[in-house]
Amino acid sequence: MSYPVGNPNFSGVQQPAFDHLVSRHGRAAFVLEQLAGDLWWELQRLNVDTSPAMRLRTLAQRVRSQATELQTRQSRVHAMQRQRSGAKLCTPGSIYWELPETAVPTPQPGHPPPTDPAKLSIELWDANLLPRAGRKRSDGTPFSPEEDAVLSWMAAHRESIIAEARKWNISPQAIAAAIAWEAMENVKGIPANQIAGSGIGSIVKKASFGPGKVHVGAPLVNQVEERGYLPRRTVRERESLLTSDEGSIQYIAGIMGAFSKVTEDRGKGHYNIRYDVPMLTQLYQGRDLAQWEADLDERAREGRLGEKLVPGNSMPQWAMRNQEFLNAAVPLRPWKTEPTPPQPIPPAVPQPSPGLSPTPRSAP
Structure with a gap:
């Protein structure tokens, strides 16, 4: 996206909106792939033309390629955040991370992710689009x-x-x-x-x-x-x-x-x-x-x-x-002093309009 104050040479992303975009794009690719496979099997079972499923699969491959490229760019942004490096532009409404096109290697279309997908529930499946750091426990054994x-x-x-x-x-x-x-x-x-x-x-x-x-x-x-x-x-x-x-x-x-x-x-x-x-x-x-x-x-x-x-x-x-x-x-308690939560305000109950009187007036 362009920098909000109009710098034509700025190329970067807005966080956390960019993470949301990558997450949704990856999930869409997964669903399209699953739909294409399910449709192909159903059409094959009915012994009818499977070309609609093939067209859907082509679309899914295109979306997967886009999701992979977005994931690569996301990895770059997360690396800058962890290392506290790279240009970060703050505005009253958002934080923008500079991400020049030359700084992001473009993956080859159709190439699978670098690791096998982890066995996760569907709502967090897009965690597979994020890089794994090979994290280890305190005793040196790796996390699964x-x-x-x-x-x-x-x-x-x-x-x-x-x-x-x-x-x-x-x-x-x-x-x-x-x-x-x-x-x-x-x-x-x-x-x-x-x-x-x-x-x-x-x-x-x-x-x-x-x-x-x-x-x-x-x-x-x-x-x-x-x-x-x-x-x-x-x-x-x-x-x-x-x-x-x-x-x-x-x-x-x-x-x-x-x-x-x-x-x-x-x-x-x-x-x-x-x-x-x-x-x-x-x-x-x-x-x-x-x-x-x-x-x-x-x-x-x-x-x-x-x-x-x-x-x-x-x-x-x-x-x-x-x-x-x-x-x-995440930490158990990231602050020294406990914050004061806001007082919850129940929504107002709409009052019925008085409207016209249900009692007819007597004729004069």
Whole structure:
């Protein structure tokens, strides 16, 4: 893109918009490839002309080539960010990284990625488009290909994860744990983003979208919106927003912020789970706000407030076993002083218009 103040010699990218573009382009290439294959098999099974599938495959190859080139440029930008090198231009609205055409080697069309795809759930499959750094644990053993790919995705979205966690005063590691567990432990191959925006979440109650697999029609999402942690949206609007990485991060952070506040209020000050990653993921995976309020009220009636909260779901158990992975992704507490979260403002309830009087007047 051109520099916003009109320098004709500037060639660069705007972050994080460029990461979103690369992510969406890679996901589109994957879906087109899958559709081309599925269509070819169906046409072959019906013993009819398969040329439509071949044309779709040609389009998919073109999009894949473009996605590969974008990914190469993205690698260059991320390298500059890590090394704090290269020209960075700041404006009141955005940050731009200079990326001259000569600085980016153009890959050969049709060449596969340099590594085999990691086995990740569909919503984070585009982590395979990011370079893997060959990260290692403290004992020198390497992270798995899946872990390394997810850590690259986390690095690309680190600023957004920390910013949303800071907004609601929760640990960034809780957001990272939810996304990583869903990507590596709850692997799904159904490309749900093909039907995003169709309103399918109104029919399929467990329909989920985006990193972290937020369920668009679940009571939890409605409760969080009704209490003002997130804007009130229709199911279709949620689906579209949650297919973006940033939208999913916002929803996960808002949900965990709501659980933290409920725990403080209904727990009468006995509990603070804002940096308790296992408990935040426990609630994210297995409860809604009303259920958790009922659980805490029951504890209060039975005189058990103050008893230790013990997470038992699979997501928090995984988080407790993989602390080193989470430490490599984002810090547990990136600030010295806890930020003050904003007061959630529930949406106003529209008042009915008085209109005309329903009682007819008597004739004079």
